[in-house]
Amino acid sequence: MVNDDQFNPVRTDLAVEAKDMYGKEEGQSEGITVRDVKKDGIKISYVKINDEGARKTGKKRGHYVTIYADGVKKQDTASQEAAAKILASELENILKLNHIHKNDKGLIVGLGNWHVTPDALGPMTVEKVLVTNHLFELEFETVAKGYRPVAAVTPGVMGVTGIETSEIIAGIIEQYKPEFVIAIDALASRSIDRINETIQISDTGIHPGSGVGNKRKELSKHTFGIPVIAIGVPTVVDAVTITSDTIDYLLKHFGRTWKEKDRPFQSLLPGGFTFGKQELNDTDLPNLEKRQTFLGMVGTLSEEDKRSLISEVLSPLGKNMIVTPKEVDDFMKNMAHVLASGINAALHETIDVDNLSAYTR
Amino acid sequence: MVNDDQFNPVRTDLAVEAKDMYGKEEGQSEGITVRDVKKDGIKISYVKINDEGARKTGKKRGHYVTIYADGVKKQDTASQEAAAKILASELENILKLNHIHKNDKGLIVGLGNWHVTPDALGPMTVEKVLVTNHLFELEFETVAKGYRPVAAVTPGVMGVTGIETSEIIAGIIEQYKPEFVIAIDALASRSIDRINETIQISDTGIHPGSGVGNKRKELSKHTFGIPVIAIGVPTVVDAVTITSDTIDYLLKHFGRTWKEKDRPFQSLLPGGFTFGKQELNDTDLPNLEKRQTFLGMVGTLSEEDKRSLISEVLSPLGKNMIVTPKEVDDFMKNMAHVLASGINAALHETIDVDNLSAYTR
């Protein structure tokens, strides 16, 4: 009877969207500022959206930072440590931008479902962060200088608890009264390329996609009254995305060949791209102008239209399928370590970029 | 830095205490009613304390039910099913006594620490109970008749989250607004005999022991405004208890021998209780009256005094030691199954004593 078909346990891309969807190159216009920098070999993108930008794009006003941390995926230890350090400094910066002071009480929330590996990033990270609030409450005198009070919870997912996640968090905030929230979540990416490659930070909170029957509420300053910093990592794509992307690639593949050679199906012929033992004769192929027309038509479909067509086609099969790399467990373990290290260093003065690994278990 | 020395993750005996501490045999007097029955070969004790009884004993007014379910410990499948059925009917009864109706919204709370096996009974049970509230909220029309809305959470322990557990629960109650709470917990028993043998139910909530620096709040109708049914199973004893009990047993052992034979240390002599290869001569032994005096003195110590002496002695070593059977993992798995089955059958009309096993995973 328990069924969470209705609940997307994994939320969608966070920070990088602003840039992606509105195609902004570096620069500033219409209320959106985009800036790329490179630190220690790691690319970081900053997007800032002001009120004008929010009005024009429909995105929330605020700061979006994307760290391109492909070292985690590649299991490169040094690069993971670099990513943790950058996360620490970016997070510190976002906290400052939101007027959080060094002794302000924090609540870390690990969103997602412990029991589904690619959705477990939040709980896995919470398991590794330094929790100090009880020490401040119960034995204030013993807490060394350089720490702030931090609590950490894993509220679970609605399919498991039966309660809307945002309600659980709201209740905890009401009682614990933190000055800010950091919410960690596994994301569903719109693009295969970003899976397990980026860490996305934003001070706009988390806004579940709306839709029929979707009663999930956002986690944000608007709902909770305190800043909500979201840290997200795309760990899955949905099946519609992967199918759509593949069709795009197929089209690009044909398209490229075609432009290069003015012979669209040349690549399918023996000598070009071969299909096993089957041989195709030129006479089997549609002629150039026919092909052009077809590609042209598919090309004119908007992204949204293409997705809704695929979704329509896939729906009887399993509209709630997620796609994830097989080696997802190793990735999760490493990424949770990077996130917890970065968060620990950002929140406690005593922990800095040189010793952050030592505090993370 | 995270240290939960201060936090007793495991609470003490719940229901059976009233009877134990005040030595009531079956019958009624001074506001305490005690009744024992046997169903399907399983003994059940009922203790009811009214206002007079509460005043006289210092125990909370309410109902206390103890099910003697040693079948779980013995891994006897049939007896486990019997225990689940009895739990279901006793729990139903307690719900009725607290004016809970069949469609009233419930919250199941699994107290304790997932990561410490003998303290994990609450979370393990929550993992197995039927959660239905989200179905009522999101697709009301599809929920079959005979179910009520139930949510289930595992708030963690303060040493892990940094937040007082009762605050987390209070926050969730405020948002989710259930009509009653069922709280499941592993207990620390005052007696070795009760370990893994009893299921204790009460409608008085959970009251953590008070003490210096102990800011933990009770979970009860008083604090939450709705009935709090506690289900507890003793899974550990503390080291002080086990030592004290052993000394008692040693004293009883000597005492019995002594009374029987009028020769207190006879049992230590060859022919009585032998110590390996060592032989004791009669001349090594204290004479009868000396022994009498010593035993007499220790015998006059109150239970409390004896415990505080042992505790004083043990304190440099580890005052927070817990004692648990080695095969605790099997026991926990089976007991969580029994509890979840009983709870599911008590809460949902569709699930009854004949099919309860089938709903528990």
Add this chain to the structure above:
Amino acid sequence: MVNDDQFNPVRTDLAVEAKDMYGKEEGQSEGITVRDVKKDGIKISYVKINDEGARKTGKKRGHYVTIYADGVKKQDTASQEAAAKILASELENILKLNHIHKNDKGLIVGLGNWHVTPDALGPMTVEKVLVTNHLFELEFETVAKGYRPVAAVTPGVMGVTGIETSEIIAGIIEQYKPEFVIAIDALASRSIDRINETIQISDTGIHPGSGVGNKRKELSKHTFGIPVIAIGVPTVVDAVTITSDTIDYLLKHFGRTWKEKDRPFQSLLPGGFTFGKQELNDTDLPNLEKRQTFLGMVGTLSEEDKRSLISEVLSPLGKNMIVTPKEVDDFMKNMAHVLASGINAALHETIDVDNLSAYTR
């Protein structure tokens, strides 16, 4: 550094393939016998391949049974119990066909990776099966009649242990000397339709796909010298399959429309299938004969060719992507319960179809 890109933690369809790939309807010919029956509303397919069939199809000689158990996916408790009972009787039958006697010593092997939810079916089932061998070895006299000696292990996956799984199992068999092996595994299906819907049993063992650098050895009577009964449940599809299937569905969709209406793109037009707010004019569409030609061409590609084209296209992105339903955790918990119940009842005389649920935790 640990990287299991190379290792497919999830194996492919087991039993149902013989029928699927060779398109056999019920009946017997060329060494393949196919038979479908329905018990308690659940369809069961039997495929038997003899030496001639093996020669002709390249499939292993032996028995393949497929139970269509979609009740687990649908969380229908009664139907899950029915599936467990059918599994029990089919497994008993396969054991008999392989000359396993009621007291023969068994080894249950849970294949797969605990840490990746959709691959954890083997370990999750092993957690729930009844293990008795140690009781026979250590306290023979106390084992009740009606049980046989059974051991159960979870060898892990090569990406985690560093050792070829078949080597670990071979070593354990050499020491423990069972008379038969039951190996449980999560499968990768070639078809979305079979995900979480079928339980597949076979006495031919498990044969990992071969490939460059693939040194994994088969688990079979051939390698171990004793019968190896495989129980598999498809829990994932790979990304190539899902893409390929979608394209097929798209083609079918167009094809059907086209045949019905003799107007292939009618469905794309306003009034048919609408694309958001975009309107397509008839003049944008390729004419009928052009469309026919294109569909015709794609239709002539063999399944293998189509997959290799998609795989080629997808490869830079993530050739090791798996696709799984979001609610995979609930499914795994329920399916592991069904498998363990069925196995327990098949292996021990004392446990039968009426009490199997009670022995499974």
Add this chain to the structure above:
Amino acid sequence: MVNDDQFNPVRTDLAVEAKDMYGKEEGQSEGITVRDVKKDGIKISYVKINDEGARKTGKKRGHYVTIYADGVKKQDTASQEAAAKILASELENILKLNHIHKNDKGLIVGLGNWHVTPDALGPMTVEKVLVTNHLFELEFETVAKGYRPVAAVTPGVMGVTGIETSEIIAGIIEQYKPEFVIAIDALASRSIDRINETIQISDTGIHPGSGVGNKRKELSKHTFGIPVIAIGVPTVVDAVTITSDTIDYLLKHFGRTWKEKDRPFQSLLPGGFTFGKQELNDTDLPNLEKRQTFLGMVGTLSEEDKRSLISEVLSPLGKNMIVTPKEVDDFMKNMAHVLASGINAALHETIDVDNLSAYTR
């Protein structure tokens, strides 16, 4: 039915025993060499037993190293890192003493039961060690210099698998053919003081206590033909030990008071050690010589006799009780990190004392 009462999942003290049981101070005599050093503020004891020592003490010939790592218990990060470094260099040294070369193939075995927290140290450590063997086997060319082939397994406990653990390991060794084994285990200490305080290394393997019905075999060079390095950490004491120790402490307490003051029960009087509100009169106390006689008698019991008396007394209650600190989960997490870091640095040239933390997840 599954019952592991018979199986001690936790083994007893390893290295430190030689010194403890035979009361050796630093120095050399009768085939036993004892040496204490201090590195980075951490005490290390070395005991070497040659053939003569083995004959005289009954202990195995070999090297025993004890690292006094109480920093883990105290959650002192810097001290944990120091302990990991010392473990690394001691382990390297023991490997050298056993003629293991830098490219020799290793097998790491995590003994114990995942599902019982204080017994899970082996599996938790294995989860964190670097596994490389599959890379050597499958893609030799890509393995960076400075690593050796290492595999790691968690064979489980007999109560869970049904198979004697040593048989599983023997089978894996036969197939995988390592040049040495490192076995990690949680130990049961004979002394409360050593709980969670020492890391014990030895090259004599692991020798389960013998006893009626105990068929467990040792893990050693003798049984496997290759060096078996044991790494053990005491995480529990048994209930008999804790009771016995408490009685000893009580005796010492009285004894000390007595010697100091020539008034043995002075401490029990008001002004000395008070018993709650109860006051004892001098006349209630036995006189000096009586007390002396009693203490004298108990004092003459050998350790073994005292334990067997307590064990006799405790046996109806629960002879298989283990005692463990409440905060055992935090300790295990930290200690597993220390062990895995030390092992990784000892086994792979690339990983050294300055970067060991970075390789452990």
